Amino acid sequence: MMVLQHFGLRYAPLGKAGLEIWDDGALAHLSERFQWLLHSPGIGLLTGEPGVGKTAALRNLTTSLNPHRYKVLYQSETDFGRVDIYRSLARDLGVEPSYRRAQLWRDLKERILDLAENQQVTPVWIIDEAQNLPPDFFRDFPAFLNFAFDSRNLITTWLVGHPQLAQTLERVPYAALSSRIQVRLRLQPVLERERFTALVQHALKSAGCQHTLIADSGMELVRQASKGLPRQAGNILLTAMRLAVPKGLNHLPDEILRQAIEELR
Template sequence: MYLQHFGLRHAPLGKDGKDLWDDGALAHLSERFNWLLQAPGVGLITGEPGVGKTAALRSLSDALNPHRYQVVYQPETDFGRLDLYRSLAGALGVEPSYRRAQLWRDIKQRIAEMVDGKQLLPVWIIDEAQNLPVEFFRYLPAFLNFAFDARDLVTVWLVGHPGLAQTLERAPYAALHGRIAARVHLRPVVERERFALLIGHALKTAGCQHTLLADSGMEVLRQASKGLPRIAGRILHTAMRLAVPKGLNHLPDDLLQQAIEELR
């Protein structure tokens, strides 16, 4: 209802948006992402919840040639490490064994067949990686060891909250830490000018043809969202819904405050 009322194609800062705003941060991530396509290895992406990690990776993954890369996206991380490998096996078309040793052998054989026989690189993206069991971090380097560790045949991206980086710096995970070839930390858009550009881009690409927010409203939104696109989007969506029954075609400051209260 509110999309039609405001003449929008999709929700600003919503999951349907494809044209992500970038003032350099996403270009940096894209460069590192391509590094690990050209030379497979382990990458680490951290950032606060709602900063846009998953949206950025989804955009990058969607652009990949499916004949050259097979992306396996795994957000369910609050399980045992054997379950994680069974999920990977299923995604690669391998019948998951209940024995870990056989499961590893089967997966690694399939990966080698994909790379050598089909020139197809597996890209394993593990979201919410801060929830992974610590044993997973300890033994992942052994799983990635191919041919006496002479070959790198799979790219793995660990994606999680900022604390994930500190976890991987601990001594028990030194082997994995030493394998990390690309690190990216995404930060909230807290600067006033940058935040205004973010919101302006989101509204324009959604189809908005007129000004919805006053400068004071933009500041209310910036402070309430703490520069996190997901939270800013939720506030905007709620405010638009509240505006419809009032017949408003803009979002006054008091309506934004009401939306913020609704979401608390």
């Protein structure tokens, strides 16, 4: 991208291509709980505002996993019927997905049991945008997880979604699922001024930025407009860069940042 070349960047700061995640300790708790659910399979619930970095954090945690011990399955298309969700899991596990739910469940359980007993592999199923899952999936998922009279947990599942997901799972019809959730975490926006500055500076440096791109006043503009959400901050920075290039600027003055914020409203 010409814009990135102009600023000497390898990729868009705070974008999906960034590999080095900034963490001042806030993600250490998630990392610890993530390890828990690897060693003692179960269900984790991770919520947060859109753009706060939930998916990026989990992607970062899964990249270092031993593929001979863990099979990471990522699913983000959740606005379908429950059978479609299980059929997608079947395809990811290399199982021919049956159209009948009972047969589909049997085939999936056999495959998961085979992975556990014969290959010592634990599937790690990450269901993103889980707030869109159909209610009947939430109701019958505990039954699907029932292996050997419910004496064993053979798959780790992370339900990832917007804050309302946690509220949904508090409802009476989903009590069976709620009682199985072993880890509940919510990622918060980076609202504090010093932390936000550290986040953006780390993102710019990681992307290859060699000079000061934004003044303190500009950083404050981005912080307030993005409400501390990394994705939104990244969108503002990239839009500002696009506006700066035709003007021949190699930094982002406050006026350009204001214009970028206005364009994204």
